[in-house]
Amino acid sequence: MASTERLLLSGNEAVALAALHAGVKLGTGYPGTPSTEILEAFDLIGGPAQWAPNEKVALEVALGASFAGARSLTTMKHVGVNVAADPLFTAAYIDMTGGLVLVSADDPGMASSQNEQDNRHYARAAIVPMLEPADAQEAYDFTLAAFELSERWKVPVILRMTTRICHAKTEVRPGPERPSSIQPGYERDIPGRVMIPAYARPAHHKVRAKMEEIAQWNEQSDLNRIYPGDRSLGIIASGVAVMHAREAAPEATMLALGLTWPLPMQRIKEFVASVDRCVIIEEGDHLLYEALKVEGLDVEGKPEMYRFSELNVPRVRRILSGDTTPEAKPPRGKPPELCKGCSHREVFEALSRMDCIVAGDIGCYTLGVLPPFEAMDTCVCMGAAIGVGLGLRHTLPDDQARRVVSVIGDSTFVHSGLTGIAEMVYNPPPTGHVVLIVDNSTTAMTGRQEHPGTGRSLNHEPANKMDFAAVCRAMGVKNVEVVDPQKPDEDFEGRLRAMMEKDELSVMIAERPCILAAPLIRKFEKAQEEKQAQCAAAMTD
Amino acid sequence: MAVTNIVLAGLGGQGVVKASDLLSTTAFNAGFEVKKSEVHGMSQRGGSVTSDVRFGEKVLSPMVPMGEADFLLVFESSQVDINRGWLKPGGVLIAPEAIPEGALRNRKSLNVAILGALSVMLDFDEDQWIRSIHTCLAEKLHTVNEQAFALGREVGQKMGRAKETEGV
Ligand SMILES: Cc1ncc(C[n+]2csc(CCOP(=O)(O)OP(=O)(O)O)c2C)c(N)n1
Numbered sequence: 002m003a004s005t006e007r008l009l010l011s012g013n014e015a016v017a018l019a020a021l022h023a024g025v026k027l028g029t030g031y032p033g034t035p036s037t038e039i040l041e042a043f044d045l046i047g048g049p050a051q052w053a054p055n056e057k058v059a060l061e062v063a064l065g066a067s068f069a070g071a072r073s074l075t076t077m078k079h080v081g082v083n084v085a086a087d088p089l090f091t092a093a094y095i096d097m098t099g100g101l102v103l104v105s106a107d108d109p110g111m112a113s114s115q116n117e118q119d120n121r122h123y124a125r126a127a128i129v130p131m132l133e134p135a136d137a138q139e140a141y142d143f144t145l146a147a148f149e150l151s152e153r154w155k156v157p158v159i160l161r162m163t164t165r166i167c168h169a170k171t172e173v174r175p176g177p178e179r180p181s182s183i184q185p186g187y188e189r190d191i192p193g194r195v196m197i198p199a200y201a202r203p204a205h206h207k208v209r210a211k212m213e214e215i216a217q218w219n220e221q222s223d224l225n226r227i228y229p230g231d232r233s234l235g236i237i238a239s240g241v242a243v244m245h246a247r248e249a250a251p252e253a254t255m256l257a258l259g260l261t262w263p264l265p266m267q268r269i270k271e272f273v274a275s276v277d278r279c280v281i282i283e284e285g286d287h288l289l290y291e292a293l294k295v296e297g298l299d300v301e302g303k304p305e306m307y308r309f310s311e312l313n314v315p316r317v318r319r320i321l322s323g324d325t326t327p328e329a330k331p332p333r334g335k336p337p338e339l340c341k342g343c344s345h346r347e348v349f350e351a352l353s354r355m356d357c358i359v360a361g362d363i364g365c366y367t368l369g370v371l372p373p374f375e376a377m378d379t380c381v382c383m384g385a386a387i388g389v390g391l392g393l394r395h396t397l398p399d400d401q402a403r404r405v406v407s408v409i410g411d412s413t414f415v416h417s418g419l420t421g422i423a424e425m426v427y428n429p430p431p432t433g434h435v436v437l438i439v440d441n442s443t444t445a446m447t448g449r450q451e452h453p454g455t456g457r458s459l460n461h462e463p464a465n466k467m468d469f470a471a472v473c474r475a476m477g478v479k480n481v482e483v484v485d486p487q488k489p490d491e492d493f494e495g496r497l498r499a500m501m502e503k504d505e506l507s508v509m510i511a512e513r514p515c516i517l518a519a520p521l522i523r524k525f526e527k528a529q530e531e532k533q534a535q536c537a538a539a540m541t542d
Numbered sequence: 543m544a545v546t547n548i549v550l551a552g553l554g555g556q557g558v559v560k561a562s563d564l565l566s567t568t569a570f571n572a573g574f575e576v577k578k579s580e581v582h583g584m585s586q587r588g589g590s591v592t593s594d595v596r597f598g599e600k601v602l603s604p605m606v607p608m609g610e611a612d613f614l615l616v617f618e619s620s621q622v623d624i625n626r627g628w629l630k631p632g633g634v635l636i637a638p639e640a641i642p643e644g645a646l647r648n649r650k651s652l653n654v655a656i657l658g659a660l661s662v663m664l665d666f667d668e669d670q671w672i673r674s675i676h677t678c679l680a681e682k683l684h685t686v687n688e689q690a691f692a693l694g695r696e697v698g699q700k701m702g703r704a705k706e707t708e709g710v
Pocket residue numbers: 031032033034056078080081082084114115363364365366383409410411412413414441443444445446447515
């Protein structure tokens with residue numbers, strides 16, 4: 002039952018509030034636009050939230066919490082689910098104990114991403130139910146529903162959001178708290194949780210059966226809604242497309258799907274039969290359309306051109322009228338650039354002068370690809386700098402191989418650079434290799450989050466700090482140097498040139514805080530010093 | 543009541559999102575349904591940023607359709623032309639030049655001054671705006687932004703009078 006309290010919340014804030022009301026015992030994830038604010042908001046309102054080094058670890062930690070009987074929430078951007086896919090696909094076979102909800106925040110249109118993959122595919126591929134809210138109210142309601150579904154059928158549940166749900170603020174009327182009736186505590190369940198083939202074979206059948214049951218339940222579920230209207234046009238939609246379509250065709254009858262996998266096929270069939278013309282309005286791939294076509298339903302999809310980028314009201318109007326004439330280009334704004342005073346500037350100026358072949362990675366420093374630097378040659382996914390750099394070194398002629406350097410950020414290094422270093426040490430190229438860690442003491446790209454290398458946890462309280470130089474040495478890298486690229490007397494460029502000339506394995510750590518993070522870091526450090534002084538004073542009193 | 547559509551545009555670091563928070567909070571507290579959305583994610587300063595605010599009795603899509611904005615607020619001259627397409631015919635543009643150079647104690651409160659100019663053309667009480675300034679901004683910023691808002695209101699009133707004499 003909704004309360005009279007009215008809040009204006011982003012979808013991300015709504016998920017955080019719902020997680021609090023669901024009694025989530027552990028929120029874990031890795032930053033990534035547009036998901037990042039969920040855990041930050043959860044922390045601000047008093048929820049237990051922490052950053053994991055990457056999405057795979059986050060999901061594994063959440064799984065452990067579920068096995069312990071606790072509700073857990075794990076958040077990530079769409080490509081983060083790729084990293085977490087290995088545990089996800091097998092988690093589906095396992096009986097969850099405490100509810101587990103994975104938020105996948107997709108970025109159609111790629112406002113801040115390297116691809117626009119449609120994570121609705123994951124529900125089908127991993128055999129996991131998926132909920133898709135259409136606004137912040139539904140983000141709140143569906144998060145609570147997701148935990149209940151997860152516990153009722155003992156399955157992980159994906160809550161799939163997109164930029165226009167995550168970052169759009171809409172009205173939310175929160176309801177009462179709905180915590181779990183399960184108490185944390187350990188109960189052994191070897192065949193249920195140890196996925197050796199003997200136990201996994203029956204588990205596969207079991208999860209398929211669970212999905213059948215959920216599909217049956219979904220036929221009556223109020224997570225899907227009908228907006229009545231004229232029978233001459235029926236629309237089936239999900240996510241924010243529901244809102245665009247209702248605005249574009251207010252006269253139409255609509256079936257808005259909330260629990261979008263497994264589909265309520267009977268209900269869909271009845272809907273399709275009840276209208277003269279039925280159009281599927283879906284952002285991204287033609288997934289729903291294809292699923293309904295397989296069932297032999299007489300539905301229309303969208304022309305291929307609308308697979309790309311976000312939908313909006315004008316584009317939905319065009320789909321409904323079958324308009325495939327070229328669209329006006331959206332206004333091209335000024336692209337982002339490295340801030341004035343950013344230490345990545347000195348690094349890329351040097352790389353540009355040195356004519357390096359730069360195997361790059363993802364973060365603010367990816368802007369080193371743009372003029373005036375144009376000093377990046379590849380960027381694939383987080384952590385790829387090291388592997389790609391090694392592949393280039395192994396196979397290029399020596400004179401070119403010696404120009405290859407891998408450039409990776411500090412948060413990215415923790416996320417997925419360590420295995421790259423293991424590869425480098427294990428399979429060194431004949432010309433050696435140089436990895437440059439651009440350590441600005443924060444995850445700048447996504448809005449300055451902490452990570453294991455900053456020495457502070459999500460809420461900026463002190464934490465154990467990972468020492469990159471010591472780790473690289475311990476892993477067997479011969480030359481490890483730490484330098485401040487903004488201090489001329491430390492001679493960043495000269496030392497990097499010297500490293501590039503050796504046919505050895507080297508890591509250079511260019512250490513200088515991001516200028517937007519530096520004042521915050523000083524504030525956190527000062528607060529900590531004051532706390533320590535107070536403690537010391539209390540002890541001597 | 544029809545939906546009022548407002549697009550705010552500027553560069554990263556100019557407070558585009560802050561201004562749209564202030565505007566949407568004001569409309570929300572006045573009892574309207576409000577939706578606001580923007581695309582953000584990049585930390586770096588200097589890239590283009592736009593934010594859409596829509597309010598009315600019932601609002602559906604969170605995005606203002608191209609060519610349907612009643613108001614376009616621009617915080618940086620270079621962003622005027624590329625964003626003009628958002629405006630509907632007869633829609634109102636408030637460009638940064640509307641706020642005279644040097645009139646603000648701190649040019650950082652340009653965003654709030656432009657909201658002040660807008661406020662004259664919307665039906666919310668001045669108090670409601672001031673309350674939003676108090677809830678959305680840190681306390682040490684209240685005075686300077688209240689002054690910027692008042693200055694913006696004067697500008698807005700002049701714009702309104704200019705319109706009347708034009709006979710629009
Ligand atoms: C698998 C995956 N997770 C998250 C992201 C989002 N993301 C892109 S770069 C990045 C980290 C940036 O931090 P860092 O490497 O320290 O570089 P900086 O931005 O500070 O220069 C994140 C979280 C992503 N692109 N892919």
